[in-house]
Amino acid sequence: MTGRTEDVLRADVLTARRIVVKVGSSSLTTAVGGLDSDRVDALVDVLARARAAGTEIVLVSSGAIAAGLAPLGLAERPRDLARQQAAACVGQGLLVARYTASFARHGLRVGQVLLTADDVGRRTQYRNAHRALSQVLAMGAVPVVNENDTVATAEIRFGDNDRLAALVAHLVRADLLVLLSDVDGLYDGDPGRPGARRLAEVRGPGDLRDVELGSAGLAGVGTGGMVTKVEAARIATDAGIPVVLTAARHAADALAGRGTGTLFHRTGERAADHLLWLEHASTPRGAVRLTADAARAVVQDNRPLLAADVTGVEGHFAAGDPVELLDEDGRVVARGLAGVDARELPRTRPSPPREVVHPDDLVPVAGPTRAVERPVPRDGTPARGRTGVRIRVLPASAVPGP
Ligand SMILES: Nc1ncnc2c1ncn2[C@@H]1O[C@H](COP(=O)(O)OP(=O)(O)O)[C@@H](O)[C@H]1O
Numbered sequence: 001m002t003g004r005t006e007d008v009l010r011a012d013v014l015t016a017r018r019i020v021v022k023v024g025s026s027s028l029t030t031a032v033g034g035l036d037s038d039r040v041d042a043l044v045d046v047l048a049r050a051r052a053a054g055t056e057i058v059l060v061s062s063g064a065i066a067a068g069l070a071p072l073g074l075a076e077r078p079r080d081l082a083r084q085q086a087a088a089c090v091g092q093g094l095l096v097a098r099y100t101a102s103f104a105r106h107g108l109r110v111g112q113v114l115l116t117a118d119d120v121g122r123r124t125q126y127r128n129a130h131r132a133l134s135q136v137l138a139m140g141a142v143p144v145v146n147e148n149d150t151v152a153t154a155e156i157r158f159g160d161n162d163r164l165a166a167l168v169a170h171l172v173r174a175d176l177l178v179l180l181s182d183v184d185g186l187y188d189g190d191p192g193r194p195g196a197r198r199l200a201e202v203r204g205p206g207d208l209r210d211v212e213l214g215s216a217g218l219a220g221v222g223t224g225g226m227v228t229k230v231e232a233a234r235i236a237t238d239a240g241i242p243v244v245l246t247a248a249r250h251a252a253d254a255l256a257g258r259g260t261g262t263l264f265h266r267t268g269e270r271a272a273d274h275l276l277w278l279e280h281a282s283t284p285r286g287a288v289r290l291t292a293d294a295a296r297a298v299v300q301d302n303r304p305l306l307a308a309d310v311t312g313v314e315g316h317f318a319a320g321d322p323v324e325l326l327d328e329d330g331r332v333v334a335r336g337l338a339g340v341d342a343r344e345l346p347r348t349r350p351s352p353p354r355e356v357v358h359p360d361d362l363v364p365v366a367g368p369t370r371a372v373e374r375p376v377p378r379d380g381t382p383a384r385g386r387t388g389v390r391i392r393v394l395p396a397s398a399v400p401g402p
């Protein structure tokens with residue numbers, strides 16, 4: 001053994017029994033648009049081999065919009081949401097038909113799973129999605145997951161399948177997340193720039209301090225560029241799931257544990273089930289403002305939030321909806337699932353002793369936080385943050401410019 005990182009087999013990959021593999025639009029389409037059957041087949045061959053060797057695979061596949069362009073006579077990804085949705089409607093069927101035929105060559109069935117990130121943040125839907133995915137796997141089929149673009153309008157504009165894949169990895173309790181793109185790993189800057197260097201490993205946020213992340217790829221069909229992949233890697237690794245990022249053409253090496261691409265080591269432990277979705281995927285339907293004492297007790301001492309703690313209510317949320325918990329100065333201190341409707345909360349005190357948020361349905365928002373500008377979408381919509389989505393502040397170089 002030479003001791004080079006590339007030569008050392010990755011233990012995290014070799015021991016993984018359940019792997020979520022995410023493939024981006026840029027890796028599934030031809031140069032002139034439309035689905036590239038050869039590339040789909042090449043990927044499926046690799047996944048089927050892993051499946052035959054006993055590894056359970058969940059595929060998160062983008063490409064619905066890209067696949068729908070040519071059949072609808074569109075030369076490029078449309079700028080308006082309605083035509084993006086139409087392209088996704090037509091393309092998703094074609095995409096799954098293609099996967100169905102391709103996996104059938106290996107005697108494998110696929111099961112289409114369309115998720116709306118916001119929904120799965122709710123406990124019941126989370127459990128339903130978990131049960132469905134587990135059963136598809138238990139019955140030997142391969143789940144093919146995408147966002148439900150028809151209804152998840154915010155997801156088309158601001159969401160991305162990299163983040164969805166990280167959350168799905170948590171949902172199915174995966175041992176590993178593999179992100180496949182058109183670039184063979186994370187570089188310290190634009191990979192097209194002479195002298196750009198690939199990072200073989202990322203052990204934590206410190207390793208990203210001097211890395212420049214672009215928010216758009218070259219292919220013109222993907223969403224989010226490297227920014228969303230690094231954010232997805234942070235969500236997964238914080239939840240105890242290591243991530244390999246590499247090119248789709250290196251998928252076989254990645255699944256064999258060879259040192260291709262970039263390995264993001266796990267940095268945290270698995271969080272309670274639906275809380276990761278609540279933190280990263282839900283859109284708050286409102287907010288409750290708390291007394292100073294309550295803000296402290298609810299976040300630090302894990303005590304229930306009671307109606308008597310509430311000094312103000314914003315929005316028209318219903319029981320089960322995600323809400324933000326604000327301190328006296330209006331800063332977000334936590335996110336929780338409301339146990340009551342907004343209209344049930346009296347706006348004047350004193351209030352009856354009712355539980356507004358149960359401790360099991362509450363996730364503190366670790367500070368410092370701020371709304372992060374998300375990448376500029378190709379449809380030209382304003383580069384505003386997805387409503388209510390806050391993420392921990394990344395190193396300055398990791399946050400896309402406006
Ligand atoms: N620091 C970086 N390292 C690697 N790739 C980067 C970096 N910054 C920007 N990119 C770009 O990100 C692109 C991948 O993102 P994207 O097109 O959204 O892919 P996908 O369709 O696979 O999700 C690459 O083509 C690359 O040009």
Ligand SMILES: N[C@@H](CCC(=O)OP(=O)(O)O)C(=O)O
Binds near residue numbers: 023224
């Ligand atoms: N749901 C969209 C995926 C959007 C997306 O995140 O694309 P990509 O950056 O290629 O992973 C579609 O199927 O077209």
